[in-house]
Amino acid sequence: MKRDGFRHYSVADIVIGHIDKALNNIFCPQTAFRKYPAADVDDDELSSEQKKKAAGLMRVNHAGEMAAQALYHGQALVARDKTLKDKLQHASDEEVDHLNWCRRRLEELGEQPSKLDPFWYAGSFMIGIAAGAAGDRWNLGFLAETEYQVVRHLEGHLQRLPEKDKRSRAIVEQMKIDELGHAHLAEELGAAKLPEAIKKGMRLTSKVMTNVSDKI
Numbered sequence: 001m002k003r004d005g006f007r008h009y010s011v012a013d014i015v016i017g018h019i020d021k022a023l024n025n026i027f028c029p030q031t032a033f034r035k036y037p038a039a040d041v042d043d044d045e046l047s048s049e050q051k052k053k054a055a056g057l058m059r060v061n062h063a064g065e066m067a068a069q070a071l072y073h074g075q076a077l078v079a080r081d082k083t084l085k086d087k088l089q090h091a092s093d094e095e096v097d098h099l100n101w102c103r104r105r106l107e108e109l110g111e112q113p114s115k116l117d118p119f120w121y122a123g124s125f126m127i128g129i130a131a132g133a134a135g136d137r138w139n140l141g142f143l144a145e146t147e148y149q150v151v152r153h154l155e156g157h158l159q160r161l162p163e164k165d166k167r168s169r170a171i172v173e174q175m176k177i178d179e180l181g182h183a184h185l186a187e188e189l190g191a192a193k194l195p196e197a198i199k200k201g202m203r204l205t206s207k208v209m210t211n212v213s214d215k216i
Helices: 011-027 048-078 082-108 117-133 136-160 166-188 196-213
Strands: none
Touching: 048 082, 048 117, 048 136, 048 166, 048 196, 082 136, 082 166, 117 136, 136 166, 136 196
């Protein structure tokens, strides 16, 4: 439908658009906006045990980026401020890079993403809508806390990845830089400080996803 030169989307258009976006994120490699961080890094020979450990960690990271995509999409869907919607879209574009980098590294290690990716996406999308519905400041607060928790999670992975796995390390290092930038951006835009109970609930949810996606 068009009115005065602008297209007005129906609820059906929006729902179909998000279903299409979800299916593409879950099942199809997306176009990366930036260079693969491991492109110029030597691929050192890893033992089968080292590959298995690295793959488990990168599978967790891929699942986390799948959840991040859904979270941003849900938040942007109900965000009230257009500037915030644009910022969320930009952050989402960077998360697409992360998603593709993790998927590519898993393929290099001879492994596949988590079989529960559809579940991670659906759950995170609903959480994103709930956070956005609470208001833009709470939306931003949830985003900032999520990213700070992701940064700590990535720091832990850098300690656990095999020392010889420089390619995975290069990917995780760049992801860490980006995620910290997203947290700072949310704070600059006026993020509210979340209650400690919500932060603990977020950490618990993250722990469940991490433990399960490492193996499935």
